[in-house]
Amino acid sequence: MSAILERRAAVRALMAGRPADLLVVAGLGTPAYDLYAAGDHDANFYLWGAMGGAAMIGLGLALAQPDRPVLVLTGDGEALMGLGALATIGAQRPANLMVVVLDNGHFGETGMQPSHTSLGTDLPRVAEACGFAWSATVRDMAGIEALRRRLATPEGPGLVRAIIGAEPTPKALPARDGAYLATRFRAHLGLAPG
Amino acid sequence: MDQPAPADTASTAWKDAVFAALEAAGVSQVHYVPDAGHATLIARAHAHPRMRAVPLTTEEEGVAACVGAWLGGARAVLLMQSSGVGNCINMLSLVRNCGAPFLTLVTMRGEWAEFNPWQVPMGRATPAVLEAMGVAVQRVERAEDAAETVDAAAALAYGAGSAVAVLFAQRLIGRKVWK
Numbered sequence: 001m002s003a004i005l006e007r008r009a010a011v012r013a014l015m016a017g018r019p020a021d022l023l024v025v026a027g028l029g030t031p032a033y034d035l036y037a038a039g040d041h042d043a044n045f046y047l048w049g050a051m052g053g054a055a056m057i058g059l060g061l062a063l064a065q066p067d068r069p070v071l072v073l074t075g076d077g078e079a080l081m082g083l084g085a086l087a088t089i090g091a092q093r094p095a096n097l098m099v100v101v102l103d104n105g106h107f108g109e110t111g112m113q114p115s116h117t118s119l120g121t122d123l124p125r126v127a128e129a130c131g132f133a134w135s136a137t138v139r140d141m142a143g144i145e146a147l148r149r150r151l152a153t154p155e156g157p158g159l160v161r162a163i164i165g166a167e168p169t170p171k172a173l174p175a176r177d178g179a180y181l182a183t184r185f186r187a188h189l190g191l192a193p194g
Numbered sequence: 195m196d197q198p199a200p201a202d203t204a205s206t207a208w209k210d211a212v213f214a215a216l217e218a219a220g221v222s223q224v225h226y227v228p229d230a231g232h233a234t235l236i237a238r239a240h241a242h243p244r245m246r247a248v249p250l251t252t253e254e255e256g257v258a259a260c261v262g263a264w265l266g267g268a269r270a271v272l273l274m275q276s277s278g279v280g281n282c283i284n285m286l287s288l289v290r291n292c293g294a295p296f297l298t299l300v301t302m303r304g305e306w307a308e309f310n311p312w313q314v315p316m317g318r319a320t321p322a323v324l325e326a327m328g329v330a331v332q333r334v335e336r337a338e339d340a341a342e343t344v345d346a347a348a349a350l351a352y353g354a355g356s357a358v359a360v361l362f363a364q365r366l367i368g369r370k371v372w373k
Contacts, residue, residue, distance in 0.1 A: 025262070045265060050288040053258030057288075060262025060270060063223055063246050082258075084251030092248060178291030182265060191267045 005140065007102055007164040011073070012038040013144045014100070019069060019152040023061060023185075027054035027074025029109040030169060031102050035073055037172035042188035045181055046174040052081030055099050059089050062097040065189070069096050069154050076103040076117040083126065089157050090131030098154040099127075100147070104166040112166065127159035135159045208366075209234035211341035212299070216271060219348035221297075223248065223263045223270035225256035231301030231367035232273045253278035254285035261294045269352055272298040276320040276361070277313060286327035289357050296329065296357035297348055306364040320361065329357040337366060 011034040015024075024044045026032040032046040047054055058072035079086075079101045089097065105118035117123060124135035133156050138147055147160055175181055183193050213235050216224070224239035224247045226232060239247035250256050256272035263270035274282075279300060289296045303310075304317020321331045332347055334340045340362065347358040 023266075047288075049291070050258060050285055053254065053261075053285055053288060056255045056258035057262035057265070059248070060223060060225075060259035060264075060268070061266040062262075063248075064263045064266025064268035082255065085255050085258075087251050088248065088255055092246070178288070179293040182261075182292040182294065185265055186267065189265075189267055 004165045005138070005144065005162060006167075007034055007104070008037055008169050010141070010144050010162060010164060011035060011102070013141060014148050014151075015039060016148065021068045022071060022151055023065060023068055023189075024071045024073060025054050025058045025061065027051075027072070027078035029075055029078070031073050031075045031078070032174060033169070033172045034102065036174035040174065042184050044174070045185050048176050048178070051078055052085070054078055055082055055085040055089060058097055058099065059085070059092060059094060062094040063092070066094070066096055069098070069152055070094075071151060071154075072097070072099045074099070074101055075108070076101055076105060076115050076123070077107045077109075079123060080116050080121065086123075086127050086130040086132070086159070090127070093131065093133065093157060095133070095156055096154055097156045098151065098158045098160070100160045100162060102164050103161050104164050106166050108166065117161075123161050124159055127157075132157045132159050136161070138162045205337070206234045208337035208340045210238070212344045213238040215341045215345040215348060217242070217245075218345070219269065219352060221269045221271050221348070222246065223259065223268055224273065225250055225259045225270060226273035227253050227256070227275065227278050229273070229275040229301045230370070231275070231362060232299070235273060235299070253281040256298075257282050257285040257296070258288060260296055261288050261292060264294045269295075270297075272296075274298060274300055276300055276302045276304060276317045279320045279323055279359075280316050283323060283327060286329065286357070290328045293355055294357075295351040295355050297351040298329075298359045299344065300359055300361045301367050302361055302364040304364070307369045308364065309370065317364075324359045329359050331359050331361060333361045333363060334366060335363045340366070
């Protein structure tokens with residue numbers, strides 16, 4: 001068994017038997033593909049752009065739906081672009097929000113340049129310093145399983161750094177139409193289109 | 195809890211009317227980067243029992259949060275200064291691609307009795323930048339028009355699913371005192 005998590009297997013295990021009321025926002029690039037590969041769901045909102053915005057979409061959603069758990073699943077590059085969002089979330093302390101960063105230490109979509117998480121930034125420590133209720137680093141499938149059990153009641157805001165390998169994964173492409181994804185997501189919550 | 199409004203640079207009556215328009219529109223999330231011209235709205239939002247006021251580290255966070263609020267069935271507004279509009283450019287793709295309603299109230303700098311030259315370039319570019327990204331721009335020059343314009347902009351945003359920016363002219367906000 002590999003010492004480093006394989007991302008697709010990790011996300012599949014994380015989403016296995018997902019809580020019925022869970023809402024998920026996936027950051028652009030491979031985290032969105034990982035979530036889609038684990039099983040499409042009306043309560044998944046996949047980003048194809050808006051880099052740096054995933055955690056803040058999660059905050060707006062978590063404040064709007066305080067009785068539902070909200071998971072933001074994103075990558076290290078996306079999280080780093082919106083690093084200030086950790087301070088904003090820490091100030092609001094939404095208990096129903098969890099941010100899971102799939103951290104391969106690289107900008108994987110653009111040529112595997114090392115990212116800041118390879119160069120000194122420790123995202124769980126940043127989140128803690130910003131006032132998150134908890135943070136953790138996950139390195140193996142046992143850690144993913146423990147995380148899976150927290151999805152229903154995050155007691156957040158929590159931030160998890162899941163250390164994954166940087167090997168390439170096959171593309172698994174969700175719908176790219178934002179209006180479709182948003183309407184589908186809102187319909188899942190019983191909200192009217194528009 | 196009733197929080198006293200801070201001393202703004204001009205009369206606050208029209209600002210209270212603008213806040214009432216947001217309240218009547220059902221806004222429950224007020225995301226903001228502080229500006230003196232928005233101080234009354236920010237204080238009112240913090241004091242309101244059915245609103246959550248969220249200070250941001252940068253304005254594009256608010257664009258993303260407003261879309262997240264809409265995904266969850268809530269109405270949100272972004273308060274910022276014209277200098278922050280430039281920070282929002284790419285994040286406005288999210289609004290446009292999702293067909294999300296979006297309402298932002300922008301206090302203008304760099305246009306009338308401006309003292310600080312660093313405010314001028316973004317102030318001049320603000321309407322063009324917003325329009326380039328598909329945001330309708332409505333400008334308020336007179337205090338008596340402010341609440342009605344915000345009310346109409348909220349209807350256009352939340353009713354017609356549009357992206358709308360209301361720009362409060364710097365002349366309306368008042369001259370900034372530098373000492």
